[in-house]
Amino acid sequence: MIIFGCLPEKDGTVFRIHTKAEGLTDVDIPLELVFHLPVSYPLCLPGISVNSEHLTRGQCVTVKEKLLKQAEKLLPEPMVHELVLWIQQNLRHVLNQPETGSGSEKCTFSISTTVDDGLWVTLLHLDHMRARTKYIKTVEKWASGLRLTGRLMFLGKIILILLQGDRNSIKEYLVLQKTSNVDVDSSGKKCKEKMISVLLETKVQTEHKRFLAFEVKEYSTLDELQKEFETAGLKKLFSEFVVGLVK
Numbered sequence: 001m002i003i004f005g006c007l008p009e010k011d012g013t014v015f016r017i018h019t020k021a022e023g024l025t026d027v028d029i030p031l032e033l034v035f036h037l038p039v040s041y042p043l044c045l046p047g048i049s050v051n052s053e054h055l056t057r058g059q060c061v062t063v064k065e066k067l068l069k070q071a072e073k074l075l076p077e078p079m080v081h082e083l084v085l086w087i088q089q090n091l092r093h094v095l096n097q098p099e100t101g102s103g104s105e106k107c108t109f110s111i112s113t114t115v116d117d118g119l120w121v122t123l124l125h126l127d128h129m130r131a132r133t134k135y136i137k138t139v140e141k142w143a144s145g146l147r148l149t150g151r152l153m154f155l156g157k158i159i160l161i162l163l164q165g166d167r168n169s170i171k172e173y174l175v176l177q178k179t180s181n182v183d184v185d186s187s188g189k190k191c192k193e194k195m196i197s198v199l200l201e202t203k204v205q206t207e208h209k210r211f212l213a214f215e216v217k218e219y220s221t222l223d224e225l226q227k228e229f230e231t232a233g234l235k236k237l238f239s240e241f242v243v244g245l246v247k
Contacts (some may be wrong), residue, residue: 021091126159150209
């Protein structure tokens, strides 16, 4: 069974596909495949991520790399459907090969692979968090898996996410943020994040500090939050995008 979800974006289209494929023990393994199709697709490769609670992170990376190699053979023709069929038929063989990723943690996402565009920084604004504890854990998990550093920042009702890392990883984070059931609605039902704003996305400049980890921080005053931005060399970003959020 395959479930398709399509999310149009200004820089392409995202397909989120839920399917199953036979694993090493003859048991079907649920897979979540996310294809980011840039505007120039199918003349160029799609971005691919592989998610499964039944695979390690290394196995997810291996599956993703095999899918990308298979995709290269299909250029310049549309390939999403063919890639889904291919992994359904070949997952067991792929899992028999050595893992290319490290660690034995369960895989919730893999690192997107497209052209390396250097280190980028992105500032996101969230309207609210109802299931705060779960939401925070999910954001921390995504940032860790995608090797993103930065801050999840709270000042009263203001919620900001500052991400630093590979641009493609940031793009994949945004796909996960927009297409996953990360919060709950007013009735307590799981829901996707529909009220997120990208305030800024730019290359890291020489004056910007390199974050060494992703941390969750809560601030009691605007001055404390401003100091965080200034310490990171982001004073201009704070004055242009954050001050206006304070009512």
